[in-house]
Amino acid sequence: MRLLSAELRKLARPLTWGVAGAAALFCVLLAVGAAHNAEGIVGGPDGQMATQVAGQLSPLAAGAEAAGLMASLPGALALALLAGAHIGGEWSGRTMKNVLIQHGRRWQVLAAKLTSLWLAGAALIAICWAALAIAGPVLVHLDHLPAAHQTAAHALGLAASQAARALLVLAVFAAIGLLAAVLTRGTIGTTAAAAGAVICMLVLAVLPTLARWTPATWVQAWMGFPAGQASDTTLPTNFWSRFLSATGQPDHLAGFLGLAGVLAACALAALTVFGRSDVSG
Numbered sequence: 001m002r003l004l005s006a007e008l009r010k011l012a013r014p015l016t017w018g019v020a021g022a023a024a025l026f027c028v029l030l031a032v033g034a035a036h037n038a039e040g041i042v043g044g045p046d047g048q049m050a051t052q053v054a055g056q057l058s059p060l061a062a063g064a065e066a067a068g069l070m071a072s073l074p075g076a077l078a079l080a081l082l083a084g085a086h087i088g089g090e091w092s093g094r095t096m097k098n099v100l101i102q103h104g105r106r107w108q109v110l111a112a113k114l115t116s117l118w119l120a121g122a123a124l125i126a127i128c129w130a131a132l133a134i135a136g137p138v139l140v141h142l143d144h145l146p147a148a149h150q151t152a153a154h155a156l157g158l159a160a161s162q163a164a165r166a167l168l169v170l171a172v173f174a175a176i177g178l179l180a181a182v183l184t185r186g187t188i189g190t191t192a193a194a195a196g197a198v199i200c201m202l203v204l205a206v207l208p209t210l211a212r213w214t215p216a217t218w219v220q221a222w223m224g225f226p227a228g229q230a231s232d233t234t235l236p237t238n239f240w241s242r243f244l245s246a247t248g249q250p251d252h253l254a255g256f257l258g259l260a261g262v263l264a265a266c267a268l269a270a271l272t273v274f275g276r277s278d279v280s281g
Contacts, residue, residue: 003103007086007116015085016120019078023124024131027069031057031132031139034235039143049234055148055155056235057136063159065237066128070121071166071223072240073198076173079121080194083177086120087113088190091181096279106275114171114178114267121170125163165223172215172259173198175266182274202243212250215262220244221255 035057038050056065069075090096103109139145148155173194180193205216220227225241227249236242250258 003108003112004115007112008119011082011086011116011120013085016082019081020124020127023070023074023078024127026074027066027128028131028135030069031065031135031235035139035143035145038145038234051146051148053235054140054145055150056237057132057140057145058148058150058155059133059136060152060159061148061150061155062132062136063125063129063156064162065132065235066125067159067162067166068223068225068238069236070125070128071162071169071219072225072238073202074239075121075124075166075170076198077195078124079117079170079173079177080180080191080198082120083117083174083181083194084187084189084191086117087178087181088184088187091185092187100279107271110178110182110267110271110274113181114174117174117177118167118171121174122167125166125170129159129163162223168256168259168263169219169223172219172263172266175263175270179266179270179273182270182277185277202240205244211244213258215258216240216244217250218255218258218262221250222252222259223255224252 034053038053055061070078090099099109100106176197177190177194180197181190184190184193201214201216205211205214205220211217219225220241223238223240225238227241227244
């Protein structure tokens, strides 16, 4: 626990606050655009979309929105940036050797790095949820959107379910960042490799013969993201499924097992490489 506490203190840096602020601002700007677009269709044939946006922007349901965005491309890129500074930065700053002198067991160092990065991702969901919970009702009022037809229990249940599912996806993103760090041993290399791996996942998922067996499709299945989401009048629940096809979509269990396998494989590979590497700085 002492090692994990030390890693969490290291994360309290300007970059972390900047990433958190940017993520919250991104979510709010999406909400602003969606509410403005929905205002123009209130009372029209597509008026149900306005009610849907109002529901997504309720303080409780906003948690599902925050979880979906952080469990998709915005969250993946945010964790890639944090992994570059938090893990890759140990090599760029020549501090990894000191860390190992104080804590000799390498697997514990990697476990603390992975856990702290995962907790940072969970904190991003909470921050974005709070930002949307504050901004949502204001936007609904300013844009004169109709009242949402959902109970508080339903909204909270949806948000809690998506937030819980997002934790596994964030753990996978964190593990990819960890592996990228031990392979590239630098801040820029870690960020570029982690972000590039996620983008490659999305590219491979477009190929019909591979789609069902790619991590990107497993994320979509586990989170329950609808395929081909591209409406300009609704608030996107994620920035992931619009890049993928609904063909060969696995079920929730297959998505869970696939992501658990990716998490274990990345962690094991990182431990193997790190355990055999020479850390001189």
